[in-house]
Amino acid sequence: MKNKFRKWTPYFLLTPALLYYLFFWIRPVFNAFIGSMTDFDGSFSLRFFIEVFKEPMFSAAFRNSVLFALISVLLQFSIAFMMALLLNKKFKGVNLLLFIALIPMAVPPAAVAILWKTGFSTFGWLNNILITLHIIKTPILWMTAQGFNALLFLILIDTWTVLPSVMIILLAGLQNLNKEYEEAGLIFGATKWQVTKDIIMPILKPTIITAVILRMIAAIQVWMISVMMFGYGRVPFLVERIAYYTDVVPMLDESYKMSLTYSVIVTVIVMVSVVLYLQVSKKSKKEVEI
Amino acid sequence: MEFLELKNLTKIYQKDIVAIDNINLTIHDGEFLVLLGPSGCGKTTTMRMIAGLEEVTKGDIILEGKRINDLRPKDRGVSMIFQSYAIWPHMTVFENIAYALKLKKMDKAVIKEKVLEVAKKASIIDYINRYPTQLSGGQRQRVAVARAMAVEPKLFLMDEPLSNLDAKLRVSMRTDLKEVHNELGATSIFVTHDQAEAMSLADRIVVMNTGTIEQIGSPNDIYHDSRTMFVANFIGSPSTNFIDVEIIEKGGKYFAKNDAFIFELDSKFNEGISKYIGEIVVLGVRPENFALVSNDNEKLFDLDVILIEPQGSHSIVVGKLLGKQMKIVTSKVFDLNSKGNMKVKIDGNYFIFDKNSEKRIY
Ligand SMILES: Nc1ncnc2c1ncn2[C@@H]1O[C@H](COP(=O)(O)OP(=O)(O)O)[C@@H](O)[C@H]1O
Numbered sequence: 001m002k003n004k005f006r007k008w009t010p011y012f013l014l015t016p017a018l019l020y021y022l023f024f025w026i027r028p029v030f031n032a033f034i035g036s037m038t039d040f041d042g043s044f045s046l047r048f049f050i051e052v053f054k055e056p057m058f059s060a061a062f063r064n065s066v067l068f069a070l071i072s073v074l075l076q077f078s079i080a081f082m083m084a085l086l087l088n089k090k091f092k093g094v095n096l097l098l099f100i101a102l103i104p105m106a107v108p109p110a111a112v113a114i115l116w117k118t119g120f121s122t123f124g125w126l127n128n129i130l131i132t133l134h135i136i137k138t139p140i141l142w143m144t145a146q147g148f149n150a151l152l153f154l155i156l157i158d159t160w161t162v163l164p165s166v167m168i169i170l171l172a173g174l175q176n177l178n179k180e181y182e183e184a185g186l187i188f189g190a191t192k193w194q195v196t197k198d199i200i201m202p203i204l205k206p207t208i209i210t211a212v213i214l215r216m217i218a219a220i221q222v223w224m225i226s227v228m229m230f231g232y233g234r235v236p237f238l239v240e241r242i243a244y245y246t247d248v249v250p251m252l253d254e255s256y257k258m259s260l261t262y263s264v265i266v267t268v269i270v271m272v273s274v275v276l277y278l279q280v281s282k283k284s285k286k287e288v289e290i
Numbered sequence: 291m292e293f294l295e296l297k298n299l300t301k302i303y304q305k306d307i308v309a310i311d312n313i314n315l316t317i318h319d320g321e322f323l324v325l326l327g328p329s330g331c332g333k334t335t336t337m338r339m340i341a342g343l344e345e346v347t348k349g350d351i352i353l354e355g356k357r358i359n360d361l362r363p364k365d366r367g368v369s370m371i372f373q374s375y376a377i378w379p380h381m382t383v384f385e386n387i388a389y390a391l392k393l394k395k396m397d398k399a400v401i402k403e404k405v406l407e408v409a410k411k412a413s414i415i416d417y418i419n420r421y422p423t424q425l426s427g428g429q430r431q432r433v434a435v436a437r438a439m440a441v442e443p444k445l446f447l448m449d450e451p452l453s454n455l456d457a458k459l460r461v462s463m464r465t466d467l468k469e470v471h472n473e474l475g476a477t478s479i480f481v482t483h484d485q486a487e488a489m490s491l492a493d494r495i496v497v498m499n500t501g502t503i504e505q506i507g508s509p510n511d512i513y514h515d516s517r518t519m520f521v522a523n524f525i526g527s528p529s530t531n532f533i534d535v536e537i538i539e540k541g542g543k544y545f546a547k548n549d550a551f552i553f554e555l556d557s558k559f560n561e562g563i564s565k566y567i568g569e570i571v572v573l574g575v576r577p578e579n580f581a582l583v584s585n586d587n588e589k590l591f592d593l594d595v596i597l598i599e600p601q602g603s604h605s606i607v608v609g610k611l612l613g614k615q616m617k618i619v620t621s622k623v624f625d626l627n628s629k630g631n632m633k634v635k636i637d638g639n640y641f642i643f644d645k646n647s648e649k650r651i652y
């Protein structure tokens with residue numbers, strides 16, 4: 001009797017959380033899937049998927065999202081890892097450096113966009129500085145950047161913003177690492193680079209995977225900085241399209257359905273990317289065999 | 291040419307923490323040298339400077355006639371067994387041992403042969419494909435030894451390699467380590483805070499204390515000819531008994547006197563002790579250099595016995611003399627409840643120390 005009760009206790013205690021998930025998480029997700037795959041009258045139809053795929057903005061948004069995710073994750077991880085390695089060393093002023101490196105974390109995304117927008121406008125502070133320093137003569141028209149340049153521009157701004165958070169995860173991992181692993185590497189003939197590649201990175205792999213997955217998910221879902229900097233439609237992203245249909249043209253008949261369909265597509269892309277990444281990183285473990 | 295020389299070696303951390311204070315030390319080719327001292331005396335720092343893991347503040351490290359202060363660790367020809375073993379957790383035992391050889395771009399078949407050879411020597415051949423988490427502490431220790439052996443170093447550095455093992459394993463591992471050393475003919479520097487370990491392993495012991503060297507010598511030298519009170523106290527278990535005595539002279543003979551006894555000093559001390567007449571010095575007597583006597587004529591003093599610690603082959607008698615604890619080792623077997631007074635005399639070697647400098651008086 002008592003045993004049986006014990007067995008059910010954890011489930012009982014979890015009930016509020018489970019209910020929460022059921023109503024506020026699983027139900028809307030489920031509804032979104034259903035909604036994207038039905039017509040207005042409720043019958044099964046892939047009409048909105050076809051409409052989404054036919055939209056000229058979709059292919060641009062898809063390409064931009066993928067490129068943004070690939071380039072920004074790679075860039076952010078590499079820079080953050082180097083910064084973490086540096087900040088993990090003990091030298092004078094390392095704490096001050098860490099403090100400075102963390103500043104962007106304190107700036108909210110909307111403020112980031114404003115900061116950069118005012119900086120990059122034709123007569124903004126960046127052109128001012130460059131002209132004062134005689135590096136350029138006439139202002140550069142940053143804000144009129146098109147296509148890939150505009151995308152790169154957004155990647156740089158995003159990188160500036162999220163670098164500290166990626167770095168702090170990696171730094172925490174590094175600080176937990178037994179220093180003697182690294183020193184043993186140096187004694188047994190490895191260069192600093194070989195120690196990083198063969199010893200630190202493999203041991204740090206769980207932390208690296210966490211950091212990369214968090215970044216990847218956020219990068220696939222990027223939209224706000226694009227809208228803040230360039231407005232809707234200039235540099236489209238998948239999630240930017242969702243915002244577009246719910247915020248800009250909510251009155252159209254199919255707006256709701258279109259945003260549901262985009263949501264489902266983004267969800268699937270995120271899940272597939274994460275699974276693929278986990279698969280790839282698991283494989284790379286076998287690399288160090290005899 | 292000496293194998294390894296430390297000249298005026300000094301290490302200062304953060305501007306004012308003097309970890310190593312101007313030490314000089316010569317290590318001979320092929321010897322097993324033990325750095326011994328209490329925790330925090332600078333043993334690890336010394337070893338890390340030799341390995342190249344710690345920058346030298348001042349002084350020189352000279353290996354086979356060449357100054358190596360600025361050489362990278364990998365270019366020094368040393369290998370190290372770390373206190374935490376530092377076996378890389380993401381590599382199997384095989385990979386751990388093979389890694390250094392791979393970096394040397396050795397042929398795959400040669401690597402395999404070499405790894406298997408040292409694994410056999412270190413008795414870990416059965417676990418060769420396991421990961422470190424699947425090994426016991428003793429097995430990990432052996433992996434660390436095998437990894438260090440595989441690179442055929444000029445110099446083995448071992449930083450308290452046995453301190454994480456249980457008492458029995460520690461004793462059997464130290465025999466194995468000594469065997470490895472003898473077989474390879476390499477030079478070894480071994481760090482420990484355990485004096486028994488140092489005594490049983492070392493060709494020579496370097497006793498360290500707060501960043502300086504107290505004494506260098508063979509285990510027997512260090513034990514029977516301790517130069518300072520620190521060494522006499524640190525080496526030996528139980529450690530040396532220290533008794534304050536006043537030096538007096540009577541008819542050309544010198545005596546050590548306190549409230550409990552008066553003891554005639556050996557004539558070999560005559561010269562050194564003469565300037566201490568009327569002063570308090572410290573008499574140091576190792577526990578086995580006391581003897582229990584039955585005859586009142588023979589006794590030097592009565593020891594107020596508190597308890598007996600039986601050790602099987604011998605007993606430790608713990609007692610009090612003039613309020614201070616004393617320990618005497620005797621081969622006699624006692625009833626555990628033996629209490630009361632025992633008659634004691636000094637029977638064998640004893641030291642006399644200057645009370646201020648804590649150095650020996652000869
Ligand atoms: N990185 C460091 N920074 C500051 N002080 C240190 C550092 N490493 C060691 N020390 C100090 O140097 C002294 C010697 O340390 P160590 O060589 O580790 O002693 P041992 O190995 O004999 O126990 C100690 O007082 C210790 O606190």
Ligand SMILES: [Mg+2]
Binds near residue numbers: 330335
């Ligand atoms: Mg130490």
